[in-house]
Amino acid sequence: MKDKKIAKLMVVDVEIDICNFIKSFFEERDFEVVYAHNSLDALPMVEREKPDVLIMDIKLPGMSGLDALPYIKSINPDTKVIIVTNINDEEKINEARSKGAEGYITKPLLLEELLETVKKICFKSDLITQGSGNKLFSKIKRK
Amino acid sequence: MEELENFVDSNWLNFQNLFIERLMVKEGKVKPNTINNSAPSLPNVKFIKATENPANNYHETLLNASRSMIRFRSPEHLVKMISKLIDREVKVLHTGILVYQEDKNAYVLIDSKGESGKKIPIGFIRLTIDNALINLFEEGKNYLLSNSGAVIYDDLVLGLGNINFISNNLNFRTTLEKVKGEMDLLKASLAIPCYFKRKLLGVLILGKKVSGERFTRDEINLFVTLANDVAMAITNSQLIKNLQKRVKEVEESYKREHRLFIHTALALATAIDARDAYTQGHSERVTSFSMSILDEINYLPEVVKDRKFRENLHITALLHDVGKIGIPDNILNKRGSLTQDERQVVNKHPLIGTTILYPIKELAPTIIKAIRNHQEWFNGQGYPDRLKGKDIPILSRIIGVADAFDAMTSDRPYRSKLKLDLAMGELKKYSGVQFDPEVVSAFFRAYKKDSILLQKV
Numbered sequence: 090m091k092d093k094k095i096a097k098l099m100v101v102d103v104e105i106d107i108c109n110f111i112k113s114f115f116e117e118r119d120f121e122v123v124y125a126h127n128s129l130d131a132l133p134m135v136e137r138e139k140p141d142v143l144i145m146d147i148k149l150p151g152m153s154g155l156d157a158l159p160y161i162k163s164i165n166p167d168t169k170v171i172i173v174t175n176i177n178d179e180e181k182i183n184e185a186r187s188k189g190a191e192g193y194i195t196k197p198l199l200l201e202e203l204l205e206t207v208k209k210i211c212f213k214s215d216l217i218t219q220g221s222g223n224k225l226f227s228k229i230k231r232k
Numbered sequence: 233m234e235e236l237e238n239f240v241d242s243n244w245l246n247f248q249n250l251f252i253e254r255l256m257v258k259e260g261k262v263k264p265n266t267i268n269n270s271a272p273s274l275p276n277v278k279f280i281k282a283t284e285n286p287a288n289n290y291h292e293t294l295l296n297a298s299r300s301m302i303r304f305r306s307p308e309h310l311v312k313m314i315s316k317l318i319d320r321e322v323k324v325l326h327t328g329i330l331v332y333q334e335d336k337n338a339y340v341l342i343d344s345k346g347e348s349g350k351k352i353p354i355g356f357i358r359l360t361i362d363n364a365l366i367n368l369f370e371e372g373k374n375y376l377l378s379n380s381g382a383v384i385y386d387d388l389v390l391g392l393g394n395i396n397f398i399s400n401n402l403n404f405r406t407t408l409e410k411v412k413g414e415m416d417l418l419k420a421s422l423a424i425p426c427y428f429k430r431k432l433l434g435v436l437i438l439g440k441k442v443s444g445e446r447f448t449r450d451e452i453n454l455f456v457t458l459a460n461d462v463a464m465a466i467t468n469s470q471l472i473k474n475l476q477k478r479v480k481e482v483e484e485s486y487k488r489e490h491r492l493f494i495h496t497a498l499a500l501a502t503a504i505d506a507r508d509a510y511t512q513g514h515s516e517r518v519t520s521f522s523m524s525i526l527d528e529i530n531y532l533p534e535v536v537k538d539r540k541f542r543e544n545l546h547i548t549a550l551l552h553d554v555g556k557i558g559i560p561d562n563i564l565n566k567r568g569s570l571t572q573d574e575r576q577v578v579n580k581h582p583l584i585g586t587t588i589l590y591p592i593k594e595l596a597p598t599i600i601k602a603i604r605n606h607q608e609w610f611n612g613q614g615y616p617d618r619l620k621g622k623d624i625p626i627l628s629r630i631i632g633v634a635d636a637f638d639a640m641t642s643d644r645p646y647r648s649k650l651k652l653d654l655a656m657g658e659l660k661k662y663s664g665v666q667f668d669p670e671v672v673s674a675f676f677r678a679y680k681k682d683s684i685l686l687q688k689v
Binding site: 104196199 | 336338340341348349350351352353355356357358359360417418
């Protein structure tokens with residue numbers, strides 16, 4: 090079963106509807122998807138599931154997404170992180186970038202952009218690890 | 233927005249006027265029963281509900297929905313009501329309503345229904361104006377696909393699978409492939425534009441029917457009607473929001489100007505008082521006493537019928553001595569009593585004040601006249617016009633008492649401060665002579681209530 094999946098995706102968002110929607114959206118596109126609703130649950134899950142891509146909101150109960158980011162990167166450096174948030178703020182974007190996020194998408198988002206970003210990160214992962222991650226980051230359109 | 237307003241027909245204009253009126257009296261909400269003609273006309277949708285209660289048809293529900301629409305000031309209510317209606321009456325996997333938002337320059341999902349996972353979360357997605365589906369609707373090319381303007385996914389797939397279909401127009405084929413791609417992303421079986429006078433304000437998205445059946449023509453007609461209601465509600469609320477904004481702007485600018493004016497008057501009054509070393513704060517105290525008197529005689533017809541009486545009294549009291557600017561320092565600040573000639577110079581200050589203020593067109597003529605006559609006596613022995621009794625403006629009669637009281641209780645260059653009871657005695661003594669007896673008794677009432685504030689006594 091798992092062999093058929095093209096990549097493993099993890100969602101961290103407090104809203105169950107968002108988790109469920111992203112889950113079914115990507116499952117229909119042959120991704121395996123798991124989710125958590127807060128950072129405390131998310132950290133051991135990252136260790137256990139080792140997702141290829143993590144879609145995470147900033148506003149989370151307890152530890153914020155940006156605060157959790159360094160821990161995620163230290164637990165599993167191969168997990169690529171895309172911040173998906175309704176905060177459209179240059180400071181937050183820079184913070185996300187400096188803490189190692191691969192992408193930053195603001196809500197309301199474009200579904201094709203979300204899909205393309207996830208695909209790019211999954212399939213050109215070697216490119217990103219060779220230091221063009223920032224480039225991709227800057228390519229990601231905001232609003 | 234201007235374009236939108238140009239579209240407004242007479243019914244909407246009536247509605248608009250009514251609404252401004254309501255806003256002005258700060259009532260806010262529009263009662264539906266006050267509007268008779270504004271309910272939008274509905275196409276004759278004949279629709280028989282397939283479920284348990286055929287008597288309760290969509291048409292009626294729809295009519296009720298549209299009528300109560302007028303009640304709603306924000307389109308979100310109606311949009312929620314419509315998606316609830318669809319969810320209840322036609323079983324679909326999910327529905328969503330996207331509405332154009334100017335600040336984002338995109339169509340944002342503002343409501344959705346369906347099981348968690350099936351529905352697209354509210355506020356989660358947007359469609360940009362270059363989106364293939366949005367483009368199709370904006371250019372009206374959806375009417376090439378169906379008379380209703382609805383885009384049906386199954387028909388799109390069928391059409392694209394048919395080699396003869398639009399094979400002579402590759403561009404349109406490419407467009408439709410892109411539209412299909414967008415509908416795939418949204419899992420939409422049906423996409424319906426919300427137009428108001430040909431402007432695309434929103435898009436209604438429906439997933440597959442739970443039963444797996446095709447949508448019927450009647451169902452599609454119902455959705456088209458609902459979509460138009462959504463557009464109408466959005467237009468409605470945008471108009472109202474614009475009106476509210478404009479009313480607010482007018483109110484704000486009025487308040488701003490008024491504040492500027494009052495502050496200017498205050499600055500001027502302070503400037504007058506500053507020149508006269510012995511009467512610092514005089515204008516402000518006279519203002520304060522005058523307001524206290526007013527509170528005791530606010531039953532007078534002159535006060536009751538004049539909405540701006542209080543404000544006018546405020547300004548008159550602040551500016552009543554403005555004419556002293558034209559009095560030489562050596563006379564104004566002279567110690568000891570004034571000579572006959574000097575007295576005559578000082579007595580010119582009401583006329584000088586009138587001359588100074590006359591060019592200010594915004595100042596009510598009653599204020600200027602009241603300043604001119606604030607030194608008149610009730611018995612006609614005052615100046616400059618020797619007016620008598622009720623011929624003296626009421627504003628002047630009030631200020632006359634307040635002014636005299638402050639003069640008696642403040643140190644003046646030509647007279648040391650009288651004791652308070654002595655000042656009260658003087659007021660009583662000259663009641664009916666120098667002062668209006670009604671105003672004097674009002675002053676006494678205020679004095680007893682301690683509402684006469686004596687900062688410098």
